[in-house]
Amino acid sequence: MKPINVGIMGVGTVGGGTATVLKRNAEEISRRAGRAIVLKMAANLDIARAREIVGDGIEIVSDARVVATHPDIDIVIELIGGTGIAKDLVLTAIDHGKHVVTANKKLLAEHGNEIFARAREKGVMVAFEAAVAGGIPIIKALREGLAANHIEWIAGIINGTSNYILTEMREKGLPFADALAEAQRLGYAEADPTFDIEGHDAGHKLTIMAALAFGIPMQFDKCYLEGISTLTAQDIRYAEELGYRVKLLGITRRTAAGIELRVHPTLIPESVLIANVNGVMNAVLVKGDAVGPTLYYGAGAGALPTASAVVADIVDIARLATADPEHRVPYLAFQPDRIADLPLLPIEAVESSYYLRVCVIDKPGVLAELTHILADESISIEALIQKGSERDGQAEIVLLTHRVVERRVQSAIARIEALASVTDKVVRLRMEALNG
Numbered sequence: 001m002k003p004i005n006v007g008i009m010g011v012g013t014v015g016g017g018t019a020t021v022l023k024r025n026a027e028e029i030s031r032r033a034g035r036a037i038v039l040k041m042a043a044n045l046d047i048a049r050a051r052e053i054v055g056d057g058i059e060i061v062s063d064a065r066v067v068a069t070h071p072d073i074d075i076v077i078e079l080i081g082g083t084g085i086a087k088d089l090v091l092t093a094i095d096h097g098k099h100v101v102t103a104n105k106k107l108l109a110e111h112g113n114e115i116f117a118r119a120r121e122k123g124v125m126v127a128f129e130a131a132v133a134g135g136i137p138i139i140k141a142l143r144e145g146l147a148a149n150h151i152e153w154i155a156g157i158i159n160g161t162s163n164y165i166l167t168e169m170r171e172k173g174l175p176f177a178d179a180l181a182e183a184q185r186l187g188y189a190e191a192d193p194t195f196d197i198e199g200h201d202a203g204h205k206l207t208i209m210a211a212l213a214f215g216i217p218m219q220f221d222k223c224y225l226e227g228i229s230t231l232t233a234q235d236i237r238y239a240e241e242l243g244y245r246v247k248l249l250g251i252t253r254r255t256a257a258g259i260e261l262r263v264h265p266t267l268i269p270e271s272v273l274i275a276n277v278n279g280v281m282n283a284v285l286v287k288g289d290a291v292g293p294t295l296y297y298g299a300g301a302g303a304l305p306t307a308s309a310v311v312a313d314i315v316d317i318a319r320l321a322t323a324d325p326e327h328r329v330p331y332l333a334f335q336p337d338r339i340a341d342l343p344l345l346p347i348e349a350v351e352s353s354y355y356l357r358v359c360v361i362d363k364p365g366v367l368a369e370l371t372h373i374l375a376d377e378s379i380s381i382e383a384l385i386q387k388g389s390e391r392d393g394q395a396e397i398v399l400l401t402h403r404v405v406e407r408r409v410q411s412a413i414a415r416i417e418a419l420a421s422v423t424d425k426v427v428r429l430r431m432e433a434l435n436g
């Protein structure tokens with residue numbers, strides 16, 4: 001069969017890794033794909049740097065439009081990132097009848113509905129395994145392997161940078177800023193690392209997974225985001241004393257009222273497998289009604305792990321390129337005319353358990369005031385510990401609650417903070433058992 005020609009736009013961490021894997025495993029890849037995959041062109045702002053990475057024999061240009069529109073290119077690989085030029089280039093490539101592979105979760109979570117509609121119109125494929133959890137084949141699992149199931153929920157550690165930071169802080173006592181700098185040096189972080197540490201990147205990935213799991217459109221704007229930048233070492237330590245680890249989780253759950261879509265630091269029991277997922281590793285738990293809980297684990301970022309997913313998509317496209325578009329797996333797992341308009345729940349309507357830390361003046365009756373407010377809001381307490389405080393005459397009360405709707409906790413916190421004996425803002429973290 002005729003070789004498939006690919007062109008890479010953006011030769012950075014992932015682009016470089018993709019060129020390496022295509023070269024290193026060329027023989028096995030062609031045995032799988034049924035034809036040779038040829039890296040024909042690459043575009044990068046810095047041509048000399050790209051030349052160093054991809055070597056000789058490949059045309060390198062600085063204008064990525066040349067790749068997106070070139071008549072010899074069958075598959076365009078978008079590895080620039082962001083929603084500016086990357087969006088124009090992807091739409092241009094589609095309009096020129098190219099199949100597209102992208103690792104760009106921001107682009108898909110924010111503009112996926114438009115991009116997939118355009119691809120359908122033009123009869124081309126848009127593949128994005130690398131966009132969620134790097135090298136872990138989670139898109140394949142959700143779209144194909146679990147197709148029999150009514151998926152109930154997904155919970156995942158899906159930002160390698162944040163997990164790396166949390167692990168380095170916990171295991172080596174590294175300050176936040178040092179751990180972040182190291183994640184950047186290793187090529188894990190986004191161009192703007194705020195996206196990693198404030199939960200945006202995880203929100204993008206969660207939005208994509210929710211679309212695949214529930215057959216809903218991409219709705220990143222309705223995703224609740226809370227990152228790790230305000231987490232304190234003290235709360236991580238208290239959580240551990242109570243038998244929990246703190247992880248940045250993306251959680252999406254189907255309930256009778258609608259779909260939860262939320263990213264936040266979460267206490268999880270140290271006994272669950274995913275509590276021990278450390279460093280840049282990612283893990284995604286998916287609960288299907290037939291299969292039960294399933295767990296997917298692997299490197300969530302980095303040049304070669306991400307390239308593994310990019311190249312797998314290229315192989316998929318090479319195998320399917322001649323198939324009638326009707327016979328291809330739908331981009332978002334569900335047939336495009338069967339996408340459902342299920343409501344997404346605001347965070348106030350989400351149900352969870354909570355960790356609350358309250359700083360109080362250490363005097364009789366304070367505890368009674370707190371428990372009275374919680375009882376009044378129908379919040380039941382699962383555990384309570386009192387800690388001395390570094391501040392004279394003060395104490396800290398740490399409470400774990402049973403499951404309750406968030407608006408009740410918000411209301412209780414407002415009432416607690418209004419008490420004269422409470423000296424600081426209440427720290428509130430969510431808690432999930434991950435067994436339901």
Ligand SMILES: NC(=O)c1ccc[n+]([C@@H]2O[C@H](COP(=O)([O-])OP(=O)(O)OC[C@H]3O[C@@H](n4cnc5c(N)ncnc54)[C@H](O)[C@@H]3O)[C@@H](O)[C@H]2O)c1
Nearest residue numbers: 010011012013014044045064079080081103104301302306
């Ligand atoms: N780094 C990872 O581990 C990882 C993992 C999964 C997904 N991703 C995603 O992959 C994409 C690329 O990430 P990266 O880490 O490789 O980024 P990077 O910054 O290392 O590489 C981007 C490259 O694109 C080039 N570029 C920028 N604008 C360009 C333009 N207009 N024309 C041509 N080239 C241009 C830059 O010169 C750079 O070499 C992003 O969408 C990112 O979210 C990254």
Ligand SMILES: N[C@@H](CCO)C(=O)O
Nearest residue numbers: 159160161189190301
């Ligand atoms: N910045 C992302 C890259 C992988 O998508 C992360 O740290 O997980």
Ligand code: NA
Nearest residue numbers: 129132134136
């Ligand atoms: Na993946």
